[in-house]
Amino acid sequence: MSYDFKDEEQVKEYIKNLGTEYRFQCYHEKIPEGCHRLGDFFESIKKDLEKASKVFKTNCDDNNYGWSCFKVANYLLHNKVSAEKKEKNGKEIAQYFVKGCENGYVPSCHLAGLLFSTDKIGPGKDFKKAEHYLQKACDQKYAASCYQLSAMFIRGSEEYPKDMARAFKYSLRSCDMNHMYACSNVSQMYKKGDGVVKNLNLAEKFRKKAKELFEAQKVPEKPIAFSE
Template sequence: MAKNAINCEGCHRLGDFLEAVKKDFHKASKIYKFNCDDYKYGKSCFKYGNYSFLGKGCKADLDRAFEYYSIGCENASPESCLHAGLMLTSTKKEEKKPWKKDYVKGLEFLDKGCQGKNGTSCYFASGIFITGAPDVPKNMEKAFEYSQKACELDNIHACANLSQMYRKGDGVKKDTSLAQKYKDKALEMQEQIKKGFRQIEFEQGT
C-alpha cells in the first residue's frame, strides 16, 4: 500500500475517533478538511461536506458543502456523488435554505454515484425520469434502467417501482411474473427491515 494511502486512511480514522469518541466535532472537521484538501481522500471530503451542510464543527455553508461533495465524488466516494446530486435536484419543501437547482448536472452526479454502486443514487435518478424535471423530460425507459440497478443494490423503493413498471408495462415490456418477483423481493426486504428494528429494540432492552 502506498505511503500516501496509509497517511490519508490514518487521518480519516483520527477524524472518526475525534467525532465518535471525543465528540470534538470542531477538531474532527479540521482533520476531514485537511485530509480532503491535501490527500483528496473521498471519504473525508464527504464527511467535511456533511459538516459544512449541517454546520457541525464549522459554520454551515451550502456552497462549501457542495464543493466538498463534488471533490469527494471525483475521488471514489459515491456517497458524495449522491449528496451533490441531491443538492442540485431535491425539491423538499422543508429545506432550511433555498439553493440553486440544476437537474442535468444533478443527474450526472447521481449517475456517477449509481455507477459507484450507491443504490440510493440510482433510485433518485430513476425518480427524476419517472416524473420529469426542468430540462429533463420524462423517460420511463431510463427510469426502468435506473430502478433495475437500484433494486439490484437492494433499494426497497426501487424494487417496488420495478414491480409496478413490469405490471403496467411502463418503460419495459409488461410481464406479470417479473412484477410479482420484484414485489416479493420488496416485501421480503420490508420484513427484514422490521426484524432488524425488533432486534435493535431487544438488544437495547437487555
C-alpha cells in the same frame, strides 16, 4: 500489549495511546488514512467536533482524501461545529461533496447529486450535474443513486422530460442491488406496462421480492416514488 477493558485506567491508557498513534500517522508519516482516523478519534472518542472538523478539512484540502471531504461537507450541511453556526453556503457544501466524489468516496457522489437536484439546500438545481454525480455512484453499485435517478425520470420536470423507459432501467438496476422500493416500482411498471412491456408474471415476481426485502429489513412502510 493487551488491555483489560474492564479496568478504567487501562481504558484511559488505551485511548491515549490510540490518539498518539493516529497523530503520528497523520503529522509525521503523512498518511491520509491516518489523518482521517485522527479526525474520527476526535469526533467519536474525544467528542471534540471542532478539532475533528479541522483535521478532516486539512486532510481534504491538502491530501485530497475523499472520505474526509465528505465529512467536511456533512459538518457544513448539518452545522455540527459551533464555528460553523452560520447561514449554510450551498456552494461550499456542494464543493466538498464533489471533491469527495472526485477522490473516490462514492457516498459523496450520491450527496452531490442530491444537492444539485434541489433548490432547498444546494447551490441551485442543475439537472446535468445531478444526473452526472448520481450516475457515477450508480455505476459503482450505489443502489440509492440508481433509485434516485429512476425517481427523477418518473417525475420529470421543466428541466428534463419524464422518461419511463430510463426510469425502469434505473429501477431495475437498483432492485438488482436489493433496494426494496425500487423493486416495488419495477413491479408497478410491469403491471401497468409503463416504460416496459406489460408482464403480470414479472410484476408479481418483483412484488414478492419487494415484500421479502421489506420483511427482512423490518422497517415501516412508506410511500413509493411512483407516478400514477
